[in-house]
Amino acid sequence: MSNILVTGGTGQIGTELIPFLRARYGNERVVATGHRKKPGGEIWEVGPFAGLDVRDSVTLAELVSRYHVDTIYHLAGVLSAVGEDNPQLAWDVNMNGLYNVLEVSRTHGCAVFFPSSIAAFGPGSPLDNTPQVTVQRPQTIYGIAKLSGELLCDYYHHHYGVDARGVRYPGLISHQALPGGGTTDYAVEIFYAALRGESYCCPLAADTALDMMYMDDALRAAVELMAVEPDRLKHRNAYNLTAMSFSPEILAQAIRAHIPDFSIEYDVDPVRQAIADSWPNRMDDGAARAEWGWRPAYDLEATVAIMLRKLSERLGSR
Secondary structure, eight states: OOOEEEETTTSTTHHHHHHHHHHHHOGGGEEEEESSOOOOSHHHHSSOEEEOOTTOHHHHHHHHHHTTOOEEEEOOOOOHHHHHHOHHHHHIIIIIHHHHHHHHHHHHTOEEEEEEEGGGOOTTSOSEEEOSSOOOOOOSHHHHHHHHHHHHHHHHHHHHOOOEEEEEEOEEEOSSSOOOSOTTTHHHHHHHHHHTTOOEEESSOTTOOEEEEEHHHHHHHHHHHHHSOGGGOSSOSOEEOOSEEEOHHHHHHHHHTTSTTOOEEEOOOHHHHHHHHTSOSEEOOHHHHHHHOOOOOOOHHHHHHHHHHHHHHHHHTO
16 A cells, blocks of 8 residues: 545545544555545645545546555545435435546556445344344435445456455544534534533434444554455455444433433434434444454443543633
8 A cells, every 4th residue: 555545535534534544654645535625734734635526537537647546545425314315416426436436446456445334234134233244225325325335346346356345334423523414423413412511302212222433443444454465355345343332322321421410302303213223233243353353442431431521622622
């Protein structure tokens, strides 16, 4: 791995993956791209940044050539809840963007990281200990695109030799980036309410259990997977990945261990609830553990403690 390009660099994962990669591989070797304006901050000034709509294959290919890119972390996409509001846009960005990334990787010899999601499962998939290989019938356009993306990555590997790898991420919890229209956004929003002394109104039912992961684990997993020797990978693409599983009420209880008077109420959004109900309660990530040594570092208690501390520092500085 010599030069890396990250699509969706201004999104929830990208804003943290960029500095993570630059700290490891060097500032000039990581090209950040984003559809939105470049964020402020020193980390964005010390390395290359370019505006990119991933549906623009010409600009994508030009950037890969200009920076001699050999690895692409493809993060650009429209998330689940936003996707249901505009499914045509979600399909256009999520599928045509991935197709362009795989095509440029085929012609330029790039490796590709593609993040799939628990959204790739659906009714008929076992909800508990969801296997690596099982029935997948997603009912959201986001999930359909993620499942299609998994299959497309496999196709490009088997037919063209593209070194495409990926994981199925659970809900991601971060103190850096604000939520961006996902079904699991409540697991970030709730901390802001707690620290502001407000009651949190949750759009999911109290007992809705979902897989979750602290962002540092998600970043490390992506980089570790791309660094593994290929002969160790049996599945290669769409590895189940998880660190913890909890419901809104369990998360609220964990927050009360630090903020005893925190309260939560529920105003269930039927669209988000239906999406959440079709996703696993907890995935079996045994394949990732066995094939490339995946191990999460953060459980629920550690995640709650660091989220409250980091967000308290951020809110206090405003």
